[in-house]
Amino acid sequence: MKFLFPCAAAALACIPWFTLAQEPAPGWLPSSAQVHAALQSQPAVRAAAERVRAAAATQHALDVGSHEFQANSGFQRRYVPNEQRSYNEWELGISRTIRLPDKARLDREIGSSTRSVADLRLEDAEHQVARRLLDAWMGWLRSSAVAEETAAQDQLLSRERDVLVRRVALGDAARREMDVLDAELATQAAQTLMARDAALAARQALALGFPEITVPLAAAALPEPQELPDSPQAWQARIVQESAEIAMANGETTRLLKVAERTRAERTPDPTVGVRVLSDRGGTERVVGLVLSVPFGMDYRSARAATESANAAAAEAEAADVRRAIEQGAWLAVQAAQSKCAQWQSHQQALAAQTASNTRTRRAWELGEASLGEYLLSLRSLRQARLAETQARVDALQAAMLVRIDAHAMWHRSRSTVAN
Template sequence: MKRLILIAALAAAGAHAETLPTMPGLLPEPVAHPLLVNDAMVASARADAEAARQDARLAESSPYEFTARLNAQKRRLDVGPQYKEWNVGIERTLRLPGKAQADRRIGQAFMAESDAVYGEALHEAARVLLTLWLDWAQAERAVELAARNLVAAQENADAVDKRVKAGDAARLDASIARADLAEQERAAVEARTAAAVAWAQLNARFPGLKREHAMLPEPQPLARPLQFWRERILAESDELKLAAAARDKAAGHAARARAERVPDPTVGVYTASEFAGQERFTGVMVSVPIPGARRSRLADRAVSAAESARQLHQAKLVQLEAHIASEVATAEGAYEAWRAARTNAASMGENARLATRAYALGEADLQSLLAARRQANSAALSALSAQVTAVHAQAALMVDAHLVWGLGEE
């Protein structure tokens, strides 16, 4: 029976994993993940995380050490010989149990902080990679559109020149066609320059990405309600985990400060020899500082700092919830805007095709043709921009939810 329950639980977990949102066409995880973990900022955060782990070990260990004492002296009587005497002992301050417990709590907070520091650096690198990659992919697509427009302008200029020579068009049309060709050449140069700049920025931050990964994915509907994204992102947010670690650390320091109101005792043992060994004795030594008002004031200050950290964590939670709601609304709106822009681009493209045919049949003038092509080009660029915006909005949600590029596995 237990075996059947375990199999059912594993099957349910597998089914749940299969239903997690995906985005076909996004930069593949085997490509993106190495770029992220090898990023310089992530490597720096990895070193900081290791330092935080050392801080955790320091916090958990006792600050006290053994102290050895040795005294040597000579005793001289008014009448008689001198006597050599010595006193040797060892002592150590003992950390009280309440303080040790508070130190362990602080150490655990340092460990949580170290993991969150690395996770947040990886998350921020993923957001930068997403933005730079989409900028580059958009620029490469704009180059293709510009090249297509340049070919159309060249064909149009050639056709007008033939019609001028045949006496079917005015020289003004040839001048207008050549001006349009020059404008498209300028636009093509600007598009190639923008693509080169976008590639340089991407390759400088994340070297090793190949040009074959410039394909833009098609936006997808979210297919998940706000509640799913809220729960997932809050559970995975390293930013929130950092605030929680700061809260727990402050609470641990407050507990430590309260425990410090009772001083730690120092315990030692010693042995001594006097009168040249004629007297020998051993003993136990215990000393306890007498606490003053400073200890209570330090404890009160630590309690106030802990309350501040708790309030900051709560404020970060509220801020993150608002950010998630905004991101979901943006992604939903961007998807609908892309659909509308795509429809408009298709309509404008069809208008340009019909205008080209009408001009060839002599049913439309050159100005109408060029206007139709400009509208089609503007609509195509708008659709491209809307596509990138929609992909970025949805992919940013998936990055925040650690659903892509192995972010949830680090």
């Protein structure tokens, strides 16, 4: 079931059709089948699914109503002194409170709203878990990429040491340069171990948090980040439109408005209608009659109606606050995706320049025109540039995927599917 509001529907209509479809996840992300299994098995999602079942039961209870048939009976023995006789007398009755038609309609609407809000809570639970999965997966990719980069730098320094050993043997380099390079190699080895441990920890956290996801032995090569297709305004509009939190807050407001209306309707009490059968004086007298009872609505019912009306007004204000927060979050998410893509481009340019500078510095060191210290300093700068580019690449990809998840363009089912 779609929960479209006039202004949101108008905004959605402005979004090109191709942005509304579910986009296939890139190959460096887990498969959609694994993601679906992981989402459904999470405790938060399972709890939300059980609350949907509870809401369905509540809806059925409200549909049928709480009034049920009541049976009553009585037995007495009458003694008449003037007649010097005793009579057995009994009474049977059956009655039921009749729910007024307007109240029955409101109960059905409250039940429907209750079920709708529960469906939206399930959708939001899946959405929040999808965000957590993306964060865990990208955290593993980030730490794995850093570990690979530091390991590559460690291997590079090892090769440079082999070169320096030959130069020292030939008399082209001083022995003290070996000490400097060994110190640099030891420092790099420590950083490699730290990066490897961080990657193992991230992998373990991903495997334990989402056991349904198959984590490959080695992370896939990451593509170059691309700018988001379509305009930022279109993505922001879709994030707001698809937000389960907004729909949930609006649905809760609708439910409480119906509850307030239902409570006001209680000021007109439901009548109780019944049939009564009596046998008096040993059966010589028989009575059959109808019974009608109507309670009088007093101050309590009015106070309850005022309470529920205030609750509905509070929910309406909270829904407006939720919408503002989602709109702000949508702007920040799209802005972050754009900014991080631009940052990665800058880091890529810096890496290219640093790589060229390091190549020239190494050549100068080989020719004796630069000291080993200068070359090692250039290597450190190159390592920093590579790590910065790697992390910026992961950050940009994660920001773009987060926009797609928030817009329900990836890793989401349609609301009609969730409701079923």
